[in-house]
Amino acid sequence: xxxxxxxxxxxxxxxxxxxxxxxxxxxxxxxxxxxxxxxxxxxxxxxxxxxxxxxxxxxxxxxxxxxxxxxxxxxxxxxxxxxxxxxxxxxxxxxxxxxxxxxxxxxxxxxxxxxxxxxxxxxxxxxxxxxxxxxxxxxxxxxxxxxxxxxxxxxxxxxxxxxx
Amino acid sequence: xxxxxxxxxxxxxxxxxxxxxxxxxxxxxxxxxxxxxxxxxxxxxxxxxxxxxxxxxxxxxxxxxxxxxxxxxxxxxxxxxxxxxxxxxxxxxxxxxxxxxxxxxxxxxxxxxxxxxxxxxxxxxxxxxxxxxxxxxxxxxxxxxxxxxxxx
Numbered sequence: 642x643x644x645x646x647x648x649x650x651x652x653x654x655x656x657x658x659x660x661x662x663x664x665x666x667x668x669x670x671x672x673x674x675x676x677x678x679x680x681x682x683x684x685x686x687x688x689x690x691x692x693x694x695x696x697x698x699x700x701x702x703x704x705x706x707x708x709x710x711x712x713x714x715x716x717x718x719x720x721x722x723x724x725x726x727x728x729x730x731x732x733x734x735x736x737x738x739x740x741x742x743x744x745x746x747x748x749x750x751x752x753x754x755x756x757x758x759x760x761x762x763x764x765x766x767x768x769x770x771x772x773x774x775x776x777x778x779x780x781x782x783x784x785x786x787x788x789x790x791x792x793x794x795x796x797x798x799x800x801x802x803x804x805x
Numbered sequence: 806x807x808x809x810x811x812x813x814x815x816x817x818x819x820x821x822x823x824x825x826x827x828x829x830x831x832x833x834x835x836x837x838x839x840x841x842x843x844x845x846x847x848x849x850x851x852x853x854x855x856x857x858x859x860x861x862x863x864x865x866x867x868x869x870x871x872x873x874x875x876x877x878x879x880x881x882x883x884x885x886x887x888x889x890x891x892x893x894x895x896x897x898x899x900x901x902x903x904x905x906x907x908x909x910x911x912x913x914x915x916x917x918x919x920x921x922x923x924x925x926x927x928x929x930x931x932x933x934x935x936x937x938x939x940x941x942x943x944x945x946x947x948x949x950x951x952x953x954x955x956x957x
Contacts, residue, residue, distance in 0.1 A: 651944065651945035658920060658944065659923060660926060690948075691831070691874075696903065697905075709821065712851065
């Protein structure tokens with residue numbers, strides 16, 4: 642029988658040890674559905690693994706259970722506190738839903754930010770640098786021009802004095 | 806019938822107690838096999854059982870058999886700090902159990918590496934230096950040996 646061969650192949654052992662590949666897991670699940678003998682053998686192996694774990698078990702020290710219960714109670718208390726904080730707000734919101742609609746103006750919320758390609762970064766850097774270069778040039782030529790005009794002015798005065 | 810302890814606010818502590826009585830010794834034995842420190846194992850036991858009760862639905866009676874496998878894999882995933890480190894293919898000498906003593910050295914190496922540290926078959930084939938089929942065979946043989954001890 643083919644199914645007996647599969648049962649003896651070690652596939653089930655790989656599965657219960659939690660190291661089966663995805664393909665093997667699918668195979669086990671479909672065989673489990675298809676063959677009752679396979680399902681039975683797998684359940685027996687799982688039970689035996691539990692018995693094996695029991696035989697390798699260590700009794701926890703006294704007080705461990707109360708620690709766990711305390712932790713769980715703490716978590717439950719925290720969850721309940723969170724629920725009670727949010728629930729009245731929710732109820733209030735629900736009952737006043739219509740009046741709230743009157744109180745507030747509905748605004749279309751659109752983001753005021755835009756997404757652009759990262760390549761634009763270099764363009765912006767180039768524009769910034771060019772802007773700085775143009776600014777420096779403008780200042781330089783402005784000063785040059787002012788100096789030239791002053792010299793012209795002086796020359797004109799000199800010329801006038803010579804003519805007299 | 807399935808009953809969730811964690812998601813049910815009316816969950817009684819007797820359900821947790823039942824789960825604890827059923828699985829805590831097994832889990833502590835398993836954690837100790839990984840962590841190899843008794844005090845640390847106890848701390849991990851509290852943390853893992855608490856988060857398991859919180860995160861996972863505890864199945865009763867009908868699905869009782871699957872709960873251990875689920876819990877073992879859950880514990881293994883929580884102890885990745887210990888299982889992920891470079892594993893020495895030498896079983897923990899403190900692991901003295903009657904069942905493991907039935908295995909020869911190679912079988913013990915393979916079983917412990919897979920059971921406690923979740924090492925894969927290809928990993929073990931490379932580490933030990935034999936083919937994957939041999940690893941599979943040895944794993945099956947070791948499980949069969951230990952099962953026979955329980956009379957199955």
